[in-house]
Amino acid sequence: MATKGPIHDPVADPMIDPRTGEYAVIAPGHNFKSVTQKIAGIVLTSNTPLGWFFGLMVGGAVATGVVIGCTWLFLKGTGIWGVTIPGAWGFAIINFVWWIGIGHAGTLISAILLLFKQTWRNSINRFAEAMTIFAVVCAGTFPLIHVGRPWLAYWLFPYPNTMNVWPQFRSPLAWDVFAVSTYATISIVFWYVGMIPDFGTLRDRATMPFAKYMYGLLSLGWRGSTRHWIRYESASLLLAGLSTPLVLSVHTVISFDFAVAALAGWHTTIFPPYFVAGAIYSGFAMVLTLAIPIRKFYNLEDLVTLRHLDNMAKVMLGTGGIVAYGYGMEVFMSWYSASHWEFFMMWNRMFGPMGWAYWILILTNIAIPLTTLWSRKLRVNVTYLFILSLIVNTGMWFERFVIVVTSLYRDYLPSSWGTYRATRWDYMIYVGTMGLFTFLFFLFVRFLPMIPMSEIKMMLPQTKVKRGGTDAETAVEETV
């Protein structure tokens, strides 16, 4: 992500600062006021676009799938799903890992890129964080309904009880509870802390008394005091520093759910890094899936520029490469380990009755993205990126399908071999969570500032403080 040096590329030309030769992250011509108006206007407008209502309704309608599916599930039990022995883990676990992986890009953008001072992240971090939280909501649904008796799911937590029963901390499933609940909590706190100054702005720009009141409460009385800002910046940096090991640990712990089991196809040390890379890969794909229509719909091309899309595509190229290495290593180790079981598992995964899933995975996750993303022309082609992001999300779902199902359904004892078939209830709940995600996201876009105003302001050239009292140049920039 080089930022210096003139690159003679017609696509990027308007983004190069003529004075410094640096890439501007935000289109030129913006000042503090215009940025505020543009972002706050989306939230504070009294004319909600019709498309928003349409999207919310579609999301809500699809989300009823979760309600209906879960109601029937609670009435009848997990027998309505396709899970059976030996395929005891099905859609619920696949979807759980898929959703939580999608969430990881949000944390990566908000935390890791902040630590690396990648200022381009400022435009996309808020909605990437929102994506994280909504993805965790969808992900968290699955383990809860998968426990069989969801009304007793709180038994997972260590709490003093009259039965004197406690969790067993040697189990990766207990680790999962800690990892995912911490992840959800810290993501929400980080997200909220990031929005406090923007709530202050919204409170001051709102005209409706109710909006003033609500944003005023949410802002906790933020007034932009410098001492507050310094503590605020310190807390943000600390939260970023804490979220970075957190995001890496969460998917590591999830991979332990598999890797700690003594099952060929799961029992491998490569799982933690390969799961984390896969999570970020699918998460960036999801950010693109969301960012591309939103920037178009709300005319945010100035703030979420082609440079952002290009950078995200590059991250996908990098993490996709790691994922490809992971797949390659799995195949290599199944041969190199000289283990009969490992070898059979891989052969069965590729050429067994469910081999089609493996080849879809290779096609969508490796063959299509990793051959095309090298081209800058395609990386800044918005339509192509959008389609590609959907392809990669499909591929990452199939990755979890392949890991969960093809390792389980033919294990050590041929007499216990079976197969796995998802039922309509599996599909209904899965598709329903996509609706839930869309529904929550539409609410977010309408009622919360989806781009952090204060952080965008920090990226404008007007922020440079000039010593010595001459403000002539700054004043000129102000009027641009």
Add this chain to the structure above:
Amino acid sequence: MPPREGIYGLIAEFNTPSELVHATEQARAAGYRRMECYTPYPVEEAAEALHFHKTRVPLVCLLGGLMGVTTAFLMETWVNVWGYPLNIAGRPLFSWPAFIIPAYEWTILFAGLSAAFGMIALNGMPQLYHPVFNAPNFRNGATTDKFFLCLEASDPKFSLSETRAFLEQFPAISVVEVDH
């Protein structure tokens, strides 16, 4: 609390961060101490001009993290060794390597919550009322595009006429009194 006498301070509004920082430095040099800048985004130079360097947020965060790791590890040890001992494939009851993972997560959980709530508490938030909101131009600019310097009346050097004259020597858009 008895009703306060007089005003909270004088607030000057600036167009650019450079003007604000310059005025703040001059005010500090002139001997003013009780003052505060209000900006729409963090201006580090303003904090330097105010000589505000140290925050206790990192310390609170560290203490939270230490509390998290201790709490989680001791809880796991008590639960699995004394509270509810289970023989899992013959492994020792005190399986400390396995206990590290939840302890690690709670370190982050406690440290993160301490950083966030510590910042909010040290900032004295939530505080929905503050005198600066009484300045008529404050809410239109402070969170959008203007930069404010408030010299507070509690400063021993503060005098309404002299301080006003002092602030008016800078290219401020306006200098107004802030009521309590």
